[in-house]
Amino acid sequence: MNAVRCLAAALLLSTNAVAxxxxxxxxxxxxxxxxxxTQDRWCAALVDISATYRSEGQTAAxxxxxxxxxxxxxxxxxxxxxxPTLTVNPQTFRTTRAGALSYFVGGNPDFPNDTGFxxxxxxxxxxxxxxIFITGNSASTMGKVHFTDSEGNVTSVDKTWTFVKDxxxxxxxxxxxxxxEYTTE
Amino acid sequence: MNAVRCLAAALLLSTNAVAxxxxxxxxxxxxxxxxxxTQDRWCAALVDISATYRSEGQTAAxxxxxxxxxxxxxxxxxxxxxxPTLTVNPQTFRTTRAGALSYFVGGNPDFPNDTGFxxxxxxxxxxxxxxIFITGNSASTMGKVHFTDSEGNVTSVDKTWTFVKDxxxxxxxxxxxxxxEYTTE
Amino acid sequence: MNAVRCLAAALLLSTNAVAxxxxxxxxxxxxxxxxxxTQDRWCAALVDISATYRSEGQTAAxxxxxxxxxxxxxxxxxxxxxxPTLTVNPQTFRTTRAGALSYFVGGNPDFPNDTGFxxxxxxxxxxxxxxIFITGNSASTMGKVHFTDSEGNVTSVDKTWTFVKDxxxxxxxxxxxxxxEYTTE
Amino acid sequence: MNAVRCLAAALLLSTNAVAxxxxxxxxxxxxxxxxxxTQDRWCAALVDISATYRSEGQTAAxxxxxxxxxxxxxxxxxxxxxxPTLTVNPQTFRTTRAGALSYFVGGNPDFPNDTGFxxxxxxxxxxxxxxIFITGNSASTMGKVHFTDSEGNVTSVDKTWTFVKDxxxxxxxxxxxxxxEYTTE
Numbered sequence: 001m002n003a004v005r006c007l008a009a010a011l012l013l014s015t016n017a018v019a020x021x022x023x024x025x026x027x028x029x030x031x032x033x034x035x036x037x038t039q040d041r042w043c044a045a046l047v048d049i050s051a052t053y054r055s056e057g058q059t060a061a062x063x064x065x066x067x068x069x070x071x072x073x074x075x076x077x078x079x080x081x082x083x084p085t086l087t088v089n090p091q092t093f094r095t096t097r098a099g100a101l102s103y104f105v106g107g108n109p110d111f112p113n114d115t116g117f118x119x120x121x122x123x124x125x126x127x128x129x130x131x132i133f134i135t136g137n138s139a140s141t142m143g144k145v146h147f148t149d150s151e152g153n154v155t156s157v158d159k160t161w162t163f164v165k166d167x168x169x170x171x172x173x174x175x176x177x178x179x180x181e182y183t184t185e
Numbered sequence: 186m187n188a189v190r191c192l193a194a195a196l197l198l199s200t201n202a203v204a205x206x207x208x209x210x211x212x213x214x215x216x217x218x219x220x221x222x223t224q225d226r227w228c229a230a231l232v233d234i235s236a237t238y239r240s241e242g243q244t245a246a247x248x249x250x251x252x253x254x255x256x257x258x259x260x261x262x263x264x265x266x267x268x269p270t271l272t273v274n275p276q277t278f279r280t281t282r283a284g285a286l287s288y289f290v291g292g293n294p295d296f297p298n299d300t301g302f303x304x305x306x307x308x309x310x311x312x313x314x315x316x317i318f319i320t321g322n323s324a325s326t327m328g329k330v331h332f333t334d335s336e337g338n339v340t341s342v343d344k345t346w347t348f349v350k351d352x353x354x355x356x357x358x359x360x361x362x363x364x365x366e367y368t369t370e
Numbered sequence: 371m372n373a374v375r376c377l378a379a380a381l382l383l384s385t386n387a388v389a390x391x392x393x394x395x396x397x398x399x400x401x402x403x404x405x406x407x408t409q410d411r412w413c414a415a416l417v418d419i420s421a422t423y424r425s426e427g428q429t430a431a432x433x434x435x436x437x438x439x440x441x442x443x444x445x446x447x448x449x450x451x452x453x454p455t456l457t458v459n460p461q462t463f464r465t466t467r468a469g470a471l472s473y474f475v476g477g478n479p480d481f482p483n484d485t486g487f488x489x490x491x492x493x494x495x496x497x498x499x500x501x502i503f504i505t506g507n508s509a510s511t512m513g514k515v516h517f518t519d520s521e522g523n524v525t526s527v528d529k530t531w532t533f534v535k536d537x538x539x540x541x542x543x544x545x546x547x548x549x550x551e552y553t554t555e
Numbered sequence: 556m557n558a559v560r561c562l563a564a565a566l567l568l569s570t571n572a573v574a575x576x577x578x579x580x581x582x583x584x585x586x587x588x589x590x591x592x593t594q595d596r597w598c599a600a601l602v603d604i605s606a607t608y609r610s611e612g613q614t615a616a617x618x619x620x621x622x623x624x625x626x627x628x629x630x631x632x633x634x635x636x637x638x639p640t641l642t643v644n645p646q647t648f649r650t651t652r653a654g655a656l657s658y659f660v661g662g663n664p665d666f667p668n669d670t671g672f673x674x675x676x677x678x679x680x681x682x683x684x685x686x687i688f689i690t691g692n693s694a695s696t697m698g699k700v701h702f703t704d705s706e707g708n709v710t711s712v713d714k715t716w717t718f719v720k721d722x723x724x725x726x727x728x729x730x731x732x733x734x735x736e737y738t739t740e
Contacts, residue, residue, distance in 0.1 A: 024504070025503050096577065138691075141636070143392070212585065367457065369483070
């Protein structure tokens, strides 16, 4: 329950008489602060999966990744439009939870090209957001995300996310397009 | 699960390869047909409560009304802005589920003026909708609702509803303003 | 242009390089502060029409009312679901600009029962908002509005408004349901 | 004016009496058919710019591209989150109209790496949409777009678009992320 709903709930404990301050409920409404915080959590989660893989192995990493997908993405809302950085035809788009999980941690024979992006020993993940476009009940962001591994190598990607808010007030990723930087070299 | 989601789910059982037909998910999106069907259900529910009261008494009617409120209104989303037809100051607005239930079936000492609107032997309920305004993720309607009791007396009210769609695809009333017709007589 | 758009415009003057702070555009997104300010303006506008009528007559009041309707309501968006306080059948609902203008200032033979609500010598208009429900790209409010005339008489109504934001960032009323208080006396 | 608004306008010509059929206004609400039609127009526009360049030169192509951007993108709404296929750091993201125009037709010294993507002699442009996610007042799509030049060479990109509807009922692109296909070869 987010802060706004907590406030609303507190007010609802009082009487039905006209209140001095109006009850305010913000349903399906998204702020830029919420978007930035959700991006931070996505980065932290990726690093967590890497750390879990190092210390506990693939099974534990896959279990954690599954919980993160269930908490952060919107597959249960119908689908997610997910184009990961490193997928190839004919499995470029991962519109199912199984396809997303395989991309992050590999190990699924139905997706034989997946090696597990989250298993690449990532130690740091940072986003540098160029813009946030809030339409009311959805918010899209675009920018760079920089991944640093344990040897200090940095991989930078161009990333677009679209978020919606579910009935309990949590943002969910419903669009995710990631691509390696284009270079003329 | 509504028709659109069923279709999406069926498509998701197929592969992640590019599909001939795109997956279509409609989240928080409302059609005028859905709005009219929801209004029909509201009317049918009111008549049901009346019939249950006649045949089984107030306790059974209250239990049914509670289930209907939980299914049709959005109190669990934070609040509902509900101005029933016959409430008086200082309890005009019913922003809690308890206040709504009391209005429909009475019997709550915290709302001493409520006699139970749904207990008035209603045999027919019809809506005549003047307009539907769909903003994307909410829809408002305005029009007349006509209630006919067992003796053929008709009560007409002016009614405004605003609906949102929850995560499982059901419309929920989040605004409900009802008023007796103004007359210069 | 609202504050958020001003900020966005200012940032856009800089380069397309990744900015330290993201550009933030909030389209069709509504805050509770905006809603309360819009209600204040509605009240001030009503008192203005009354004052103009007293000092300059019906023609000037009608011209002002027309400008206010064009600025505050959403008739140009398709329609407004408007149930004024004192309209009667078969012209209860005012889904056209002409019907709204006639309600506020009268003088239209197509609406013979209208005497002009805004011409009633109002000196004060206050709203007491019970709740605000923001769905993302629309916001609804419910509460009391109290009108005080030059002799100190107060008329209180129960009022519901739904607002959307147009492309230039202004809130517009698309639903307006007003009704006299119900009383058992 | 789209079909729904035309219907609403026609109904508004009738009286304010309760109508047999409700007025229906769909503001900021997007259908999958509208999305697919808009994508078709985008493809047709790109081929048009190429043809204009061949027959009339860069100045005419740039003028046409400017009109297309103004009609199809949402720069006037605040910004567009645009990551074109072939841009490079530090000008990867094109959040201004000038940056978008330069990408399509080149010729702007402020964007020295742009050669004009739309000038590549494109004869055919087809989209193959994997999914459409409609949130109510915005719609996102993801899929492949295939560009064929006059020698039959095909360039395929992964593309994400997010659309909103403006006040006159036209869809506008507010997010556009395009990237070359990743390959392990």
